[in-house]
Amino acid sequence: MQNFSYHAPATLGEACALMAEAPDRSRFLAGGSDLHLALEHHAGPVDTVIDLKRIAGLEGIEETPGGGWRIGALTRMAALERHQGLRAALPALCAAAAVVGGPPIRNRATLGGNLCNASPAADTATPLLAFGAQVEVSGGGVPGSNASRTLALEALWAGPRSTTLRPEEVLTAVVIPPPPTGGGANESTANESTAHGNAFARLTRSAMDIALVNAAASLTLDGSGRLASLTVALGAVGATVLSVPGTDALLGRPVDEALLEDIGKMAETAAQPITDVRASAEYRREMAGVMAMRAVGWAAAPAKGDTP
Amino acid sequence: MSAPRKIPLSMTVNGALREALVEPRTSLLTFLREHCALPGAKRGCEEGECGACVVLLEGQPVTTCLIFAVEAEGHKLTTIEGLGQPAHLAPIQQAFLETAASQCGFCIPGMLLSAHALLKAESQPDEARIRQALSGNLCRCTGYDRIVKAVKLAADLQYGHR
Numbered sequence: 001m002q003n004f005s006y007h008a009p010a011t012l013g014e015a016c017a018l019m020a021e022a023p024d025r026s027r028f029l030a031g032g033s034d035l036h037l038a039l040e041h042h043a044g045p046v047d048t049v050i051d052l053k054r055i056a057g058l059e060g061i062e063e064t065p066g067g068g069w070r071i072g073a074l075t076r077m078a079a080l081e082r083h084q085g086l087r088a089a090l091p092a093l094c095a096a097a098a099v100v101g102g103p104p105i106r107n108r109a110t111l112g113g114n115l116c117n118a119s120p121a122a123d124t125a126t127p128l129l130a131f132g133a134q135v136e137v138s139g140g141g142v143p144g145s146n147a148s149r150t151l152a153l154e155a156l157w158a159g160p161r162s163t164t165l166r167p168e169e170v171l172t173a174v175v176i177p178p179p180p181t182g183g184g185a186n187e188s189t190a191n192e193s194t195a196h197g198n199a200f201a202r203l204t205r206s207a208m209d210i211a212l213v214n215a216a217a218s219l220t221l222d223g224s225g226r227l228a229s230l231t232v233a234l235g236a237v238g239a240t241v242l243s244v245p246g247t248d249a250l251l252g253r254p255v256d257e258a259l260l261e262d263i264g265k266m267a268e269t270a271a272q273p274i275t276d277v278r279a280s281a282e283y284r285r286e287m288a289g290v291m292a293m294r295a296v297g298w299a300a301a302p303a304k305g306d307t308p
Numbered sequence: 309m310s311a312p313r314k315i316p317l318s319m320t321v322n323g324a325l326r327e328a329l330v331e332p333r334t335s336l337l338t339f340l341r342e343h344c345a346l347p348g349a350k351r352g353c354e355e356g357e358c359g360a361c362v363v364l365l366e367g368q369p370v371t372t373c374l375i376f377a378v379e380a381e382g383h384k385l386t387t388i389e390g391l392g393q394p395a396h397l398a399p400i401q402q403a404f405l406e407t408a409a410s411q412c413g414f415c416i417p418g419m420l421l422s423a424h425a426l427l428k429a430e431s432q433p434d435e436a437r438i439r440q441a442l443s444g445n446l447c448r449c450t451g452y453d454r455i456v457k458a459v460k461l462a463a464d465l466q467y468g469h470r
Binding site for chain 2: 003005032
């Protein structure tokens with residue numbers, strides 16, 4: 001392990017200022033499950049590690065008015081996995097958090113770390129993209145940096161293991177909007193009978209493995225069981241986690257076999273997989289369709305009142 | 309850039325205050341094994357996969373190979389040395405003994421601590437839950453069936469189900 005100096009500042013301002021001093025040779029540290037391995041194997045020379053865990057206010061899960069959620073960046077996977085309110089409202093996110101590494105990893109790994117590590121196979125990223133999540137980012141008041149800003153989650157990633165953040169910027173929270181009402185012109189009546197559902201599907205060879213493909217779906221059904229909103233996201237089949245485009249064309253249809261077949265085809269078309277040690281591009285493309293079909297089917301089951 | 313300095317560190321391990329001057333790159337595993345002379349946590353994969361190095365940090369199982377010792381400043385840790393003593397075994401240890409759930413023994417400190425944390429939170433985990441809670445601890449002897457039986461027995465011992 002290379003040697004470095006360690007800082008555990010108490011404020012975001014101090015953390016960002018430290019990073020701004022030598023951004024090329026410094027790293028932020030959250031849960032550490034990715035950073036330790038990076039420092040050992042592939043990060044290049046690092047002189048300074050800046051631990052964010054002593055900064056107050058970066059951890060926690062809260063429901064926002066209207067049924068949205070705000071999750072602090074340092075919230076652990078284990079906390080997401082166990083949170084009762086979140087399990088009821090956003091089972092796709094809890095299911096994703098529950099398969100990151102094993103339990104000892106999930107007691108350390110953080111949501112912000114999972115997103116900023118920018119792996120296209122990051123499990124929590126896929127449901128968050130399906131929810132239309134945003135991320136809050138702060139430059140900590142460092143001169144010349146952004147004070148604090150909010151960006152769409154998909155704008156966080158530049159490519160595999162690369163984000164669009166300025167070096168001194170820290171992701172501080174993830175904001176998940178309330179589920180769409182899907183009510184159209186007559187929102188007030190639609191609201192009473194609409195139902196929301198979301199689900200996460202994942203393909204791996206073994207429990208601790210990284211996803212070969214994952215998919216998440218978030219949908220709304222109107223009172224007659226027809227799609228009033230639908231978003232589908234795919235992981236590990238592109239340079240970043242990606243959304244399946246064109247799902248609006250499916251609105252108004254019931255979630256039946258024909259619809260799932262169409263979702264599968266759309267997901268296969270949207271996927272841009274590569275061949276690597278885990279799977280071939282052809283296999284990943286086909287499985288992207290299967291995972292998308294499962295995620296949509298599972299998301300619709302509780303929304304329709306079925307037992308998933 | 310000044311040369312990295314050693315950092316004074318203090319944490320509570322098995323109820324005792326431990327202090328040392330460590331390089332920031334020192335892993336928590338190395339700190340426990342070499343500075344504290346507590347070799348119960350094992351050096352396995354050193355990538356967070358195998359769970360041989362698991363200890364409890366504030367009661368939760370963590371892989372100490374992926375934590376720098378300095379990150380644990382001020383925290384409370386429990387290693388296998390703090391779980392029970394030969395004359396006063398913890399229920400989970402007694403159950404592993406009665407079930408003969410240990411083969412080579414390398415994974416057992418981590419297994420015991422993960423199982424102990426599970427049984428602190430839940431009194432009657434079923435087999436699926438036990439297997440899930442131990443999914444971060446690999447047994448290279450593949451003796452999982454007896455390990456699961458031992459955790460069930462420990463729940464009985466600990467919560468008086470029998």
